[in-house]
Amino acid sequence: xxxxxxxKTIKARREVLQVTQExxxxxxxxxxxxxxxxxxxxxxxxxxxxxxxxxVLGMEVSLTIKNIAPNK
Amino acid sequence: xxxxxxxKTIKARREVLQVTQExxxxxxxxxxxxxxxxxxxxxxxxxxxxxxxxxVLGMEVSLTIKNIAPNK
DNA sequence: CTGCATAGTGCATTATATGGCTCTTTTTGG
DNA sequence: CCAAAAAGAGCCATATAATGCACTATGCAG
Numbered sequence: 001x002x003x004x005x006x007x008k009t010i011k012a013r014r015e016v017l018q019v020t021q022e023x024x025x026x027x028x029x030x031x032x033x034x035x036x037x038x039x040x041x042x043x044x045x046x047x048x049x050x051x052x053x054x055x056v057l058g059m060e061v062s063l064t065i066k067n068i069a070p071n072k
Numbered sequence: 073x074x075x076x077x078x079x080k081t082i083k084a085r086r087e088v089l090q091v092t093q094e095x096x097x098x099x100x101x102x103x104x105x106x107x108x109x110x111x112x113x114x115x116x117x118x119x120x121x122x123x124x125x126x127x128v129l130g131m132e133v134s135l136t137i138k139n140i141a142p143n144k
Numbered sequence: 145c146t147g148c149a150t151a152g153t154g155c156a157t158t159a160t161a162t163g164g165c166t167c168t169t170t171t172t173g174g
Numbered sequence: 175c176c177a178a179a180a181a182g183a184g185c186c187a188t189a190t191a192a193t194g195c196a197c198t199a200t201g202c203a204g
Contacts, residue, residue: 001134009135020180031163040182044118059135062073063081066132092150103193112152
């Protein structure tokens with residue numbers, strides 16, 4: 001997942017769950033400003049920050065081998 | 073994936089590919105010191121740094137919904 | 145034991161992420 | 175159209191990630 005995709009995924013997930021940035025910020029312990037920056041594509045969050053956010057949204061950060069479509 | 077797992081995954085992947093930290097650092101553009109800190113569990117890398125490292129190792133950072141075992 | 149390659153660490157500097165406050169813009173309902 | 179809610183953005187202080195350099199520790203071959 002590229003940067004933009006990660007953001008889209010987070011935003012989409014948050015919208016599906018019908019929660020505001022403010023709520024996610026409070027529940028995750030991440031500053032509202034930080035979350036806003038991230039979702040608006042301005043930031044470069046630390047892994048910890050991303051994990052906190054993902055966690056509240058019922059998601060997790062993972063590393064996968066990217067050989068989904070090796071030869072096409 | 074928890075923090076420690078991410079690290080283990082990166083280290084394991086690097087070892088499978090038989091590349092040194094130095095090589096990964098050079099190829100990814102991430103400082104060797106930064107990579108060493110991350111692999112030794114000392115850091116909290118930014119998403120960008122993690123992506124650069126994962127990329128060189130043929131991996132990618134992704135967000136997944138963590139409902140692997142909903143009710144048990 | 146010796147030497148070499150790879151990995152881990154201390155220290156200092158620079159760049160930047162975090163986060164509170166306030167204000168503006170956009171979205172959502174009535 | 176209006177007002178409230180939610181999202182985005184500027185300013186700014188503080189914490190910390192990124193990085194280079196030098197040194198130490200570890201593992202392995204001879």
